[in-house]
Amino acid sequence: MAQAWKCSGLRWSADGPVLRWDGGRCSALSWGKQVAFRVVDGGVRTCVGARGHPCAARTVVSGRSTGARCEECARMDRAHSVAADTVADDPRPYHVYLAWFGPGMVKVGITALERGPARLLEQGAVCFSWLGAGPLMAARRAEELLRAALRVPDRIPYADKRAVRSELPGTQDGRAAEIAALHARAVALEGWPESLTPEPFRPVDHVRVFGLTGPPAAGAAVRELVAGGVVRGELVAAAGPDLHLTSTADGGEAVVLDTRLMTGWELLPAEGSVPELTVPVRRFRREPGVQDGLF
Structure with missing residues (x-):
């Protein structure tokens, strides 16, 4: 029998x-690579643990959870998370950024300077610019200032x-237009933290x-992986944690696989070469002129 593998993320x-x-x-x-795996028959999805430590109870978790953690491990992970605003004494310098994901979808966020643009790639930001x-704590104050004064969310x-x-x-100019306007308004706000150095729009x-x-x-x-389910398709794009795969099951359209759904499962190579999906999917619903998201 082939060796089973556990994915730890993209x-x-x-x-x-x-x-x-x-x-x-x-x-x-x-691009063009075949992504092909099968979930172990009769398998269950177990908690991936937190902060590098395995889950002591090996708790079974929901197939639809993107975190793949039980309540106790999720608490432990949040307790040491800058993103969850539970760490206040990190001495590293931070960037504040504006990220754009699509029309009307701009967010403000922070990331450690040493990480460069990695955080933006992980989030699937189509376009971004540093702000300061x-x-x-100065980066946190700027983030809160933008949320309050300009109503820019920190999550999408x-x-x-x-x-x-x-x-x-x-065009790149078309994709950058919204964050260009917001950048100009943001650096002109009263209450900008003195210890935060503004950065030009780039x-x-x-x-x-x-x-x-x-x-x-x-x-x-x-929507989720299931025991015995197969995912097999050609990789045509990727953004953040998502892989865009073409599959005959959807008439040549791409199907998005959030790789966070893979964690916690035991996975085997899928035999064969015909693109197929035997896991539950959720269709996007679109109406003319209206973007609805997932339904």
Whole structure:
């Protein structure tokens, strides 16, 4: 019997997306590569633990959970998370950024300076610009200032991001227009933290990095993996944690697989070469002129 593997998530390197596996193995992904795996028959999805520690109880978790953690491990993970605002004494400098994911979808966020643009790639930001740099608490205050004064959110649901990727403006200037206007308003706000150094507007576009220059439109997303289920398709694009795969099951449309749904399962190579999906999917619903997201 083939060896079963456990996925530990998708990461972005200088060369593109990489799937990581427990034990340190990595699988580099490139456009045209076949992604093919089968969930172990009769298997269950177990908690992935937190902060590098395995779950002591090996708790069974929901197939639809993107975190794949039980309540106790989720609490432990949040307790040491800058993103959850539970760490206030991190001495590292931080960037404040504006990220754009599609029309009307701009968010403000922070990331450690040493991480560069990795956080933006992980979130699936189509376009972004740095806004300022400085100590963690100054970055936090700037983030809160933008939320309060300009009503810029610090989170955008992944479902909304996925649903608009096939309808992005065709030019870099068009994709950068919203964050250009917000950047100008943000650095002019009263109450800007003195220890945060403003940075000029320099948009960075990820459309080519993500492979979104003309792949088949995404029409659905995998809802969850199930025991014995098969995922097999050609990789045509990737953004954040999402892989866009073409499958005969959806008439040539791309289907989005959130790789966070893979964690916690035991996975085997899928035999055969015909693209197929035998896991539950959820169709995108679109109406003329209205973007609905996932339904």
